[in-house]
Amino acid sequence: MSLKSALGRAHGLGSAKEGAGHFWAQRVTAIALIPLSLWFAVSVIGLSHADYAAFKGWVGKPGNASLLLLTILTVMYHAQLGLQVVIEDYVSCEAKKFASLIAMKLVAAFLAVFMTVSILKVAVGV
Amino acid sequence: MTTRNRPLSPHIQIYKMPLLAILSICHRATGVALALGTVVLAYWLASAAYGPVAYGHAQAVLGSALGKLVLFGWTAALFYHLCNGIRHLFWDVGHGYDIAAAYKSGRIVVASAAVLTLLAWIIA
Numbered sequence: 181m182s183l184k185s186a187l188g189r190a191h192g193l194g195s196a197k198e199g200a201g202h203f204w205a206q207r208v209t210a211i212a213l214i215p216l217s218l219w220f221a222v223s224v225i226g227l228s229h230a231d232y233a234a235f236k237g238w239v240g241k242p243g244n245a246s247l248l249l250l251t252i253l254t255v256m257y258h259a260q261l262g263l264q265v266v267i268e269d270y271v272s273c274e275a276k277k278f279a280s281l282i283a284m285k286l287v288a289a290f291l292a293v294f295m296t297v298s299i300l301k302v303a304v305g306v
Numbered sequence: 307m308t309t310r311n312r313p314l315s316p317h318i319q320i321y322k323m324p325l326l327a328i329l330s331i332c333h334r335a336t337g338v339a340l341a342l343g344t345v346v347l348a349y350w351l352a353s354a355a356y357g358p359v360a361y362g363h364a365q366a367v368l369g370s371a372l373g374k375l376v377l378f379g380w381t382a383a384l385f386y387h388l389c390n391g392i393r394h395l396f397w398d399v400g401h402g403y404d405i406a407a408a409y410k411s412g413r414i415v416v417a418s419a420a421v422l423t424l425l426a427w428i429i430a
Contacts, residue, residue, distance in 0.1 A: 207398060210391050217388055221381075225430040231365075232358040239354070252347075259341040266338060291348050298348070298355035305355075 202261060209258035216251045223248075236302055245303040252295045260288035326405075329412045333390045336383040343380045381426050386419040 182189065223244070227235060239245055263284050271277040323331075346368075353364035367373050393411050396402050402411050 207395065210395060214388065214392065217384065221384065221426060225426055228430045232354065232361045235354055235361065252351075255344060259337075259344060262337045263341050266334065291344055295344075295348050295351050298351040301355040302351075 202264070206258065206261045209254050209261070212254050213251075213258060216247065216254060219247055220251050239299060239302045242303075245299060248299055249296060252299065253292055256288050256292040256295075260285055263288070325412055326408055329390065329415065333387060333394070336387040336390075339383045340380070340387055343383070346376065346380070378423075378427065382419065382423045385422040385426075386415070389415040389418045389422070 223238075227238060230238065239248065264281060267277060267280050267284060271280055350364055350368065353360040368377060393402070393415050396411070402408060
C-alpha cells in the first residue's frame with residue numbers, strides 16, 4: 181500500500197522511463213554550448229596557424245584551459261544524449277539497442293577523459 | 307480503368323521532401339557528424355599532449371587538402387547545428403510554430419550558418 185497518488189505512481193513510467201530528465205539535460209547543455217562553441221570557434225580560428233609553443237602558451241592560460249575543459253565536457257555530455265536518441269530511434273532490436281547504447285556511452289566517456297587528461301597535461305605539465 | 311489518376315500516398319522514394327523536413331533531418335545528421343568529429347578533436351588535443359613532434363604531425367594532417375575538407379565540413383555542421391539548435395530552443399518555449407514562421411526561421415538558419423562558415427574560413 182503506497183501513500184503516493186495515482187499520478188505520483190505513474191510519473192516516470194512512460195516510454196522514456198525517466199521522465200523529462202533527458203530532455204532537460206539536452207536543453208541545458210545546448211544553452212551552455214551557445215557561448216562555449218562560439219568561443220571555441222573563435223579560439224580555434226586564432227590557433228589555426230599556431231606552432232606547439234603558441235598552442236601550449238594558449239592552453240597554459242587558466243581561463244583558456246577552464247573554458248576548453250568546460251567545452252569538451254559539455255560537448256561530450258550533449259553528444260551522448262543526442263546519439264542515445266538516434267540509437268533508440270533507429271535500432272529496433274532490443275539486444276542490439278542495449279549493446280550499442282552501452283558501447284556509445286563508454287566511448288563517449290573515454291573521449292571525455294582522454295581529452296581532459298590531454299588538456300591538463302599541456303596546461304600544467306612540464 | 308478510370309481510377310488510375312487517383313492520388314496515391316507519397317512513398318519515400320518519390321516524395322519530394324519539403325524544406326522543413328530537410329532541415330529537420332539535417333539537424334540530426336549534423337549532430338551525428340559533430341559527435342563523430344569529437345574523435346578528430348581528441349586526436350588534435352592528444353597530439354599536443356604527446357609532444358611537439360606529434361602536434362606538428364597532427365597540424366600537417368589537419369592542414370592537408372583532405373584535412374581541410376573535413377574541417378570545412380565540420381565547421382559547416384557546427385554552425386548549422388548551432389543555429390538550428392537555437393531555433394529548436396525557441397520552439398521549446400513555444401515560439402514560431404506556425405508554418406510561415408517555421409519556413410522563415412529555417413531560411414534564417416541556413417543563411418546564418420552559411421555566413422558564419424564562410425566568415426570563419428575567411429578569417430582563419
